[in-house]
Amino acid sequence: MDPSQVEIPPLKDLTIENITENVHLINSRCPNPRLKYLMKSLVKHVHDFARETRLSTDEWMAAIQFLTQVGQICTDVRQEFILLSDVIGLSLLVDSIDHPKPASSTEGTVLGPFHTHDAMTESNGGTLSHDPDGEPCLVICTVKDTSGKPIPGAKIDIWETDSKGFYDVQYAGRQEPDGRAVMQSDDEGNFWFNAIVPVPYPIPHDGPIGKLLKLLKRHPYRPSHMHFMFDKPGYDHLITALYLRGDPYETSDAVFGVKESLIVDLKTVTPKQAKEYGVAEGCRLLTYDFVLVSDEEARSLREKEAMTAMEKLGLRMKLLDGLPVPDVD
Amino acid sequence: MDPSQVEIPPLKDLTIENITENVHLINSRCPNPRLKYLMKSLVKHVHDFARETRLSTDEWMAAIQFLTQVGQICTDVRQEFILLSDVIGLSLLVDSIDHPKPASSTEGTVLGPFHTHDAMTESNGGTLSHDPDGEPCLVICTVKDTSGKPIPGAKIDIWETDSKGFYDVQYAGRQEPDGRAVMQSDDEGNFWFNAIVPVPYPIPHDGPIGKLLKLLKRHPYRPSHMHFMFDKPGYDHLITALYLRGDPYETSDAVFGVKESLIVDLKTVTPKQAKEYGVAEGCRLLTYDFVLVSDEEARSLREKEAMTAMEKLGLRMKLLDGLPVPDVD
Numbered sequence: 001m002d003p004s005q006v007e008i009p010p011l012k013d014l015t016i017e018n019i020t021e022n023v024h025l026i027n028s029r030c031p032n033p034r035l036k037y038l039m040k041s042l043v044k045h046v047h048d049f050a051r052e053t054r055l056s057t058d059e060w061m062a063a064i065q066f067l068t069q070v071g072q073i074c075t076d077v078r079q080e081f082i083l084l085s086d087v088i089g090l091s092l093l094v095d096s097i098d099h100p101k102p103a104s105s106t107e108g109t110v111l112g113p114f115h116t117h118d119a120m121t122e123s124n125g126g127t128l129s130h131d132p133d134g135e136p137c138l139v140i141c142t143v144k145d146t147s148g149k150p151i152p153g154a155k156i157d158i159w160e161t162d163s164k165g166f167y168d169v170q171y172a173g174r175q176e177p178d179g180r181a182v183m184q185s186d187d188e189g190n191f192w193f194n195a196i197v198p199v200p201y202p203i204p205h206d207g208p209i210g211k212l213l214k215l216l217k218r219h220p221y222r223p224s225h226m227h228f229m230f231d232k233p234g235y236d237h238l239i240t241a242l243y244l245r246g247d248p249y250e251t252s253d254a255v256f257g258v259k260e261s262l263i264v265d266l267k268t269v270t271p272k273q274a275k276e277y278g279v280a281e282g283c284r285l286l287t288y289d290f291v292l293v294s295d296e297e298a299r300s301l302r303e304k305e306a307m308t309a310m311e312k313l314g315l316r317m318k319l320l321d322g323l324p325v326p327d328v329d
Numbered sequence: 330m331d332p333s334q335v336e337i338p339p340l341k342d343l344t345i346e347n348i349t350e351n352v353h354l355i356n357s358r359c360p361n362p363r364l365k366y367l368m369k370s371l372v373k374h375v376h377d378f379a380r381e382t383r384l385s386t387d388e389w390m391a392a393i394q395f396l397t398q399v400g401q402i403c404t405d406v407r408q409e410f411i412l413l414s415d416v417i418g419l420s421l422l423v424d425s426i427d428h429p430k431p432a433s434s435t436e437g438t439v440l441g442p443f444h445t446h447d448a449m450t451e452s453n454g455g456t457l458s459h460d461p462d463g464e465p466c467l468v469i470c471t472v473k474d475t476s477g478k479p480i481p482g483a484k485i486d487i488w489e490t491d492s493k494g495f496y497d498v499q500y501a502g503r504q505e506p507d508g509r510a511v512m513q514s515d516d517e518g519n520f521w522f523n524a525i526v527p528v529p530y531p532i533p534h535d536g537p538i539g540k541l542l543k544l545l546k547r548h549p550y551r552p553s554h555m556h557f558m559f560d561k562p563g564y565d566h567l568i569t570a571l572y573l574r575g576d577p578y579e580t581s582d583a584v585f586g587v588k589e590s591l592i593v594d595l596k597t598v599t600p601k602q603a604k605e606y607g608v609a610e611g612c613r614l615l616t617y618d619f620v621l622v623s624d625e626e627a628r629s630l631r632e633k634e635a636m637t638a639m640e641k642l643g644l645r646m647k648l649l650d651g652l653p654v655p656d657v658d
Binding site: 010011012013014015016019020022023026027029030031032035037038039041042043045046047048049050051052053054055056057059060064067068069070071072074079081082085088089090091092093094095096097098099215216217218237250251252253256258259260302305306309310313315322323324 | 339340341342343344345348349351352355356358359360361364366367368370371372374375376377378379380381382383384385386388389393396397398399400401403408410411414417418419420421422423424425426427428544545546547566579580581582585587588589631634635638639642644651652653
């Protein structure tokens with residue numbers, strides 16, 4: 001930005017009391033009303049945090065170093081900032097705000113840092129996990145809309161850890177994806193595949209987030225679960241997961257993701273199912289009926305909830321591309 | 330942390346409304362009361378930010394990617410998180426909170442990301458900048474306490490850019506420090522050295538912070554200044570800078586650092602001074618009398634301001650090592 005092009009209010013002698021309004025003022029030239037509002041809210045909260053805690057220079061420097069470490073440990077296959085967002089409950093909160101669910105639909109939950117874009121495509125009956133030490137588990141699911149109508153051709157991303165509790169990307173020298181697949185629901189909205197029984201595992205805790213959890217006396221474990229992500233034009237993107245009932249971490253998930261409606265009872269295939277799906281007798285069985293919300297239903301609910309929330313906060317807002325911005329005439 | 334050692338409240342079915350209190354609950358086992366309070370305030374503000382803005386998943390992901398880029402561009406000689414803190418006014422705010430100044434003392438300002446620990450030690454009359462293109466400037470200063478008594482033996486870190494507006498560390502292949510020095514005040518509290526006239530310069534804007542400023546239609550320039558940092562046992566650490574009056578960016582510093590009391594009028598040495606200090610006639614002259622606050626004065630003022638601020642916020646707090654924590658009996 002050429003400085004001569006910017007007309008700036010005089011900023012000098014800023015104090016604990018007046019700095020916030022002055023930062024707002026200089027940011028108020030932002031031509032994007034949504035970014036302007038995000039920055040205003042962010043600056044207010046960051047400054048209020050410092051004022052409410054009387055943040056010291058040493059603490060500020062510790063935070064700078066912590067965030068730098070979080071950034072520097074990130075790689076193509078490790079996202080420590082998502083982990084940070086997860087362990088402070090932000091990820092679940094954002095999903096809840098952005099993907100509101102009518103009572104009849106499948107709830108969402110945290111994406112986590114381990115989704116990748118390179119999973120193999122599998123047909124029904126395909127194999128998700130090739131871990132020979134995993135306990136085989138047949139997964140049979142349906143995907144329908146809120147009126148009970150099957151949704152064919154939905155793209156479904158599924159991923160889980162191996163039997164040791166590690167995702168493929170956590171192994172150095174990973175050659176190709178495993179424990180993950182992309183599938184499509186068939187004409188009746190069915191999809192099924194061969195996986196392994198999910199196991200509990202710790203989120204990566206050898207980095208700065210692990211250190212933070214230790215200082216907070218929190219454990220890093222997630223209860224056994226399998227991730228599912230649904231994409232189908234006309235339907236709201238669904239990021240969710242299924243959790244096994246009775247897991248030791250069922251009520252203490254390090255990333256706050258467990259919802260009662262997503263907890264499943266693991267069963268065993270019947271002899272008939274074993275034959276029908278070509279799995280061994282005694283194979284474990286996980287079944288679930290997913291319900292997607294239409295884009296229209298989701299948009300309408302999201303906007304209604306946004307406006308209600310803004311009114312409750314006493315903010316006079318309007319929606320721009322579905323997101324609140326100040327309503328200035 | 331061994332999970333079996335942690336007694337955790339049941340966390341399940343968390344919503345937009347109840348997630349904050351539940352994150353507080355799981356963090357409430359933190360044995361360090363100050364860290365516990367910092368986390369509680371941080372989580373509250375981060376969640377409120379998401380709720381007030383109805384933060385979308387796309388925006389959340391853009392923020393994750395932005396922070397990752399900020400972390401990844403950091404090196405031993407580039408600190409982009411400090412830059413981020415600077416451009417949102419947090420750095421100046423934290424300095425103001427942590428280093429309150431009685432009216433009679435020298436005000437503090439932002440540290441910036443360019444202080445290093447490898448500057449050469451120079452004696453009085455030494456040379457700070459070896460840039461042949463810089464306009465020579467003799468700098469003559471004193472350092473005293475609030476009663477006017479000279480402070481001998483204060484360690485003074487001084488750093489400035491070269492004539493092109495770059496710090497030494499911004500050059501690839503930097504062999505040794507330049508444009509920086511560590512000095513000591515003499516028995517009368519005097520120190521003087523040969524520098525160059527500071528020039529305005531942009532903060533590094535080829536990274537994510539530069540992109541952010543561009544989106545906000547803000548210029549990246551800092552007015553001409555020279556950094557000073559004072560260390561002397563018994564006195565509050567002073568991070569400050571002197572600014573040249575009349576600089577085009579005097580009232581629009583990208584990092585909010587300018588204070589009227591730190592603006593100086595550049596003079597020219599008298600023939601007598603030129604002879605006395607061994608500089609050319611017509612050499613520019615910068616003079617300043619720094620006033621340090623004693624540790625005791627600073628601590629007392631900091632604690633008084635902290636308690637007043639906490640009372641204003643309606644928070645019932647006590648001080649622990651000088652910093653507020655909730656006063657729970």
